[in-house]
Amino acid sequence: MKEKNRNSFTGSIGFVLAAAGSAVGLGNIWRFPYLAAKDGGGLFLVLYLILALTFGFALLTTEIAIGRKTKQSPLTAYTKIKKGWGFLGVLACLVPVIIMPYYCVIGGWVVKYFLAYLTGDGTRAAQDGYFTDFITGESQPALLMIFFLLVVAFIIFRGVNKGIESFSKVLMPVLLVLVIGIALFSITIHYTDADGVTRTGLKGLLIYVIPDLGGLTLKRFFSVLLDAMGQLFFSLSVAMGIMIAYGSYVKDDSNLVKSINQIEIFDTVVAFLAGVMIIPAVYTFMGKEGMEASGPSLMFVSLPKVFASMGKIGNVIGCLFFAMVLFAAVTSAVSVMEAVVSSFMDRFHMSRVKAASIETGIALLGGIVVCLGYNKWYFDITLPNGAHAQILDIMDYISNNCFMPLVAIGTCILIGWVAKPEVIIKEVEKSGCKMGRKRLYVIMIRYVAPLLLFILLLKSLGILTVI
Numbered sequence: 001m002k003e004k005n006r007n008s009f010t011g012s013i014g015f016v017l018a019a020a021g022s023a024v025g026l027g028n029i030w031r032f033p034y035l036a037a038k039d040g041g042g043l044f045l046v047l048y049l050i051l052a053l054t055f056g057f058a059l060l061t062t063e064i065a066i067g068r069k070t071k072q073s074p075l076t077a078y079t080k081i082k083k084g085w086g087f088l089g090v091l092a093c094l095v096p097v098i099i100m101p102y103y104c105v106i107g108g109w110v111v112k113y114f115l116a117y118l119t120g121d122g123t124r125a126a127q128d129g130y131f132t133d134f135i136t137g138e139s140q141p142a143l144l145m146i147f148f149l150l151v152v153a154f155i156i157f158r159g160v161n162k163g164i165e166s167f168s169k170v171l172m173p174v175l176l177v178l179v180i181g182i183a184l185f186s187i188t189i190h191y192t193d194a195d196g197v198t199r200t201g202l203k204g205l206l207i208y209v210i211p212d213l214g215g216l217t218l219k220r221f222f223s224v225l226l227d228a229m230g231q232l233f234f235s236l237s238v239a240m241g242i243m244i245a246y247g248s249y250v251k252d253d254s255n256l257v258k259s260i261n262q263i264e265i266f267d268t269v270v271a272f273l274a275g276v277m278i279i280p281a282v283y284t285f286m287g288k289e290g291m292e293a294s295g296p297s298l299m300f301v302s303l304p305k306v307f308a309s310m311g312k313i314g315n316v317i318g319c320l321f322f323a324m325v326l327f328a329a330v331t332s333a334v335s336v337m338e339a340v341v342s343s344f345m346d347r348f349h350m351s352r353v354k355a356a357s358i359e360t361g362i363a364l365l366g367g368i369v370v371c372l373g374y375n376k377w378y379f380d381i382t383l384p385n386g387a388h389a390q391i392l393d394i395m396d397y398i399s400n401n402c403f404m405p406l407v408a409i410g411t412c413i414l415i416g417w418v419a420k421p422e423v424i425i426k427e428v429e430k431s432g433c434k435m436g437r438k439r440l441y442v443i444m445i446r447y448v449a450p451l452l453l454f455i456l457l458l459k460s461l462g463i464l465t466v467i
Contacts, residue, residue, distance in 0.1 A: 007159055007160035007161060007249060008160065008249045008250065008251050009160065009161070009165055009246075009249050009250060009251070009254075010161060010165060011254075012250075012254050012255065012258065012259050012262075013169070014161075014165035014168065014169060015165075015246065015249070015250050015254070015259055016259050016262045016263055016266065017165075017168040017169055017172045018164050018165060018168040018246060018331075018335070019064075019237070019243065019246050019259075019263045019335075020172060020262075020263055020266040020267055020270070021168045021171065021172050021175075021328075021331030021332065021334070021335065022237040022242050022243075022246070022331065022332055022334075022335030022336075023234070023235055023236055023237045023263070023266075023267040023270075023332075024172075024175065024266075024267065024270045024271075024328050024331065024332070025234070025328050025329060025331070025332025025333075026103070026106060026110075026299075026325070026328065026329055026332065027231075027234030027235070027332075028234060028235055028267075028270065028271045028274050028328070029274050029278075029299065029325055029328060030294065030295055030296070030298050030299045031231060031234060031294065031295070032231055032234075032235070032271045032274050032275055033208075033274055033275040033277075033278040033279050033282075033291075033298070034291075034292075034293065034294035034295070034298060035227045035228070035231055035294075036208060036275045036279065037207075037208070037275075037279055037291040037292070038227075038291075038292070038294075039223070039224040039227055039228075040211060040212035040213070040216075040224065041207055041208045041209060041210055041211060041212055042208075042209050042210045042211030042212070043211040043212060043213065043216070043224055044224055044227065044228055045208075045209065045211075045272065045275075046211065047224055047225050047228045048228040048231065048232070048268075048271075049268065051225075051228050051229055051232055052232060052235070052236070052264060052267075052268050053264070053437075054440060054444055054448070055229060055232065055444060055448065055449055055452065056232045056235070056236050056238070056264065057260070057264060057437060057440075057441070057444070058440075058441050058444035058445045058449055059232075059236065059238040059239065059408060059411070059412075059449065060236050060238055060243060060260055060263065060264065061256075061260055061424065061428060061435075061441060062411060062412075062415050062424055062445060063238055063239075063243035063244045063247060063411070064243050064244075064246070064247035064250070064256060064259075064260060065247065065256065065423075065424045065427040065428050066078075066081060066244050066247065066411075066415075066424070067243065067244040067245060067246065067247020067248035067249075067250070068247045068248060068250045068252070068254075068256065068427060069081075069423070069424075069427040070248065071248050072244075072248055072346050073093075073241070073244065073245045073248060073339065073342035073343040073345070073346045073347075074089055074092040074093050074241030074244040074245060074339060074342075074343055075089045075090065075092070075093040075241075075343035075344075075346065075347045076089060076343070076346045076347050077089060077244050077248070078092070078414065081414060081415075081419050081423070082414060082418055082419050085410075085414055085418075088407065088410040088411065088414065089343075091403055091406060091407050091410070092239070092240070092241040092244070092407045093241055093339070093340065093343045094399075094403060095239070095240040095241060095399050095403050095404055095407065096240055096241055096242065096336045096337070096339040096340050097340055097359075097362065098366075098395050098398060098399040098403070099240065099336050099395075099396075099399050099400075100333070100336050100337055100340065100359070100362070100363040100366070101362070101363050101364075101365075101366025101367040101369070101370055101395070102366070102367070102370045102391075102392045102395050102396060103329070103332070103333050103336060104145050104148050104149040104152070104333060104363055104367045105141065105145045105367050105370045105371055105392065106296070106329070107145070107148035107149075107152075107326075107329045107330070107333055108141055108142075108143075108144030108145035108146075108147065108148045109134070109135065109141070109144070109296070109300060110148075110322060110325050110326050110329050111144045111147060111148055111326065112134060112140070112141075112144055113125055113300060113304070113318075113322045114319070114322035114323055114325075114326050117307075117315055117318040117319035117321075117322055118319050120315055122304065122307055122308065122314060122315040122318045122319070123308055123315070125304045125318075126304040126305045126307065126308035130304075131296070131300040131301050135374045136374050136375050136378075137375070138375055138376070141371045141374070142367070142368055142371045145367045145368075145370075145371060146364065146367070148329070148330075148333070149360065149363055149364060149367060150360075151330060152330060152333045152334055152337055153337070153356060153360045155167050155330075155334050156334060156337050156338055156341055156352075156356045156359075157352070157353065157356050159352060160249050163334075164334055164335075164338060167330075167331075167334070168331060171327045171330065171331055172331065174327060175324055175327040175328055175331070176270070178320055178321075178323065178324035178327070179270060179273045179274070179277060179324060180273065181320070182277045182317065182320060182321055182324065183273045183276040183277045185317065186201050186204075186205075186276060186277050186278070186280045186281040187201045187202055187205050187276065187280055188201055188202075189201040189280070189281060189284050189310070190284060191284045191285050191309065193287075199283060199284045199285075199287065200280075200284060201280035201281060201283075201284050202280070203280075203283065203284075204279050204280030204281070204282070204283030204284055205276060205279070205280045207279065207283060207288075207291075208275050208276065208279040208280065225452075226452075226455065226456050226459055229452055229453075229456055230456060230460075231271075233400065233404050233408075235267050235268070235271050236263075236264075236267055237332075237335060238408065239404040239405070239407040239408040239411070240336070240339065240399075240404060240407070241339040241340075241343070241407075242335045242336065242338070242339045244339075245335075245338055245339045245342045245343070246335065246338075248342070252430060252431065253431050254431060255431055255433045256427075256428045256430075256431070256433070257428060257429075257433045257434070257435055257436060258433065260428075277321075278298070278303070279291060281303075281306050282298075282302060282303070282306055284306075285305070285306045285309040285310075286302065286305070286306065290302055290306075299325070303318075303321070304318065307321070337356075337359055337363070340355075340359045340362075341355045341356050341359050342355075344358060344359065366395075369391060370391050370392050370395070372391075373390045373391030373392055374390070374392075377391065378390060381394075383397050383462075384461050384462035384463075385397070385401065385459075385460060385461070385462045386462065401460035401461070402457075402460065402461070405453050405454075405456055405457040405460060406457065408449070408453050409450055409453045409454060409457065412445055412446070412449050412450040412453065413450065415445055416442075416445040416446035416447075416450065417446065421441065421442045421445055421446065424441075424445075425438060425441070
């Protein structure tokens with residue numbers, strides 16, 4: 001695809017909302033609150049904030065700048081930076097290819113629960129076995145996965161301006177309003193259990209934000225640090241090609257410094273509010289032990305029980321919550337799909353319609369395989385990190401625990417030592433804006449980020465077990 005025919009965001013607002021929409025997804029909603037609760041609340045929050053302003057800033061700036069400088073998608077951008085580094089682009093493109101099928105399957109699950117609460121059937125969704133019976137079904141999960149995929153594909157088919165940017169400008173403000181509204185409600189609730197013990201959302205909020213330093217050791221500190229760093233991949237959508245693709249649509253006269261700062265703030269605020277939404281509510285109705293749930297079990301098992309405990313208003317709150325989750329899932333899935341579609345367009349010089357059709361087909365086939373992994377093709381293996389897994393978990397492990405750290409490490413080596421950090425700094429400052437945290441950026445991209453990423457990779461692969 002020739003550069004002169006390449007679409008671009010009409011303005012910085014569209015870019016920021018699209019990038020933020022990519023980051024505000026299922027990983028933030030079901031992973032951030034769990035890690036915060038597990039890792040001592042405020043301690044995790046403080047380390048996450050520090051990492052977001054340093055480690056996250058370096059990776060986010062690098063990928064967006066690579067995209068804008070090369071005007072290429074992840075599959076071809078790395079070669080434009082330095083010949084011989086195309087393998088990194090292939091790896092970066094493989095990440096969203098692997099993620100898209102199982103993300104659509106989970107998106108279908110969200111659709112199922114949204115419809116359950118929308119039709120007033122939320123109480124049944126809270127019953128034991130409801131989630132398991134649904135995902136092990138042979139047809140409904142696949143049909144809802146296809147519906148979710150088609151919604152995402154429709155947005156991608158419409159292109160950068162009429163599709164991604166237009167939908168982001170509508171969905172993201174609505175999503176933010178829902179997040180803030182549910183978070184405020186979560187703080188105000190209270191509940192008295194059968195033993196006469198009263199728990200409040202405000203107490204749950206304090207558990208979330210106040211650092212728990214009791215029994216803090218160096219080992220635990222590094223464990224929390226790596227958890228926070230791993231979460232940043234989800235929160236900022238780095239190391240999966242997305243920000244390179246979106247960066248390639250940013251105009252040369254746009255203020256990258258301002259846009260990157262806004263994306264950082266937006267993502268951090270929404271990630272924090274995800275915890276405010278969930279932790280106080282789960283604590284109020286299920287106690288501290290209820291806060292130990294994570295992933296699908298948190299969203300599709302624990303939270304429906306919380307909504308059921310709220311009485312009549314629980315169905316309304318559940319409907320609003322899953323509407324918010326659905327919006328978040330759609331905006332994230334759009335960015336994942338666009339990273340692949342733009343790669344096909346740039347590498348093979350095909351039209352958007354053809355590239356989107358091919359990726360829709362790949363995601364459809366992969367999604368069906370993931371659905372079958374819960375019934376006809378079910379198996380259980382143990383991953384190198386000790387977790388039990390079937391098809392979805394294996395795909396998630398390969399993309400998130402293996403490929404993403406490798407992409408990030410490779411990017412740090414390429415920019416930090418081969419092409420040099422000045423390449424990125426010049427691109428950021430091209431429109432006349434001064435890049436803040438310049439010295440910090442050089443230190444992070446050359447030394448700190450590669451070291452932390454290498455440790456994270458070793459831990460993910462089960463090689464490093466002392467942390």
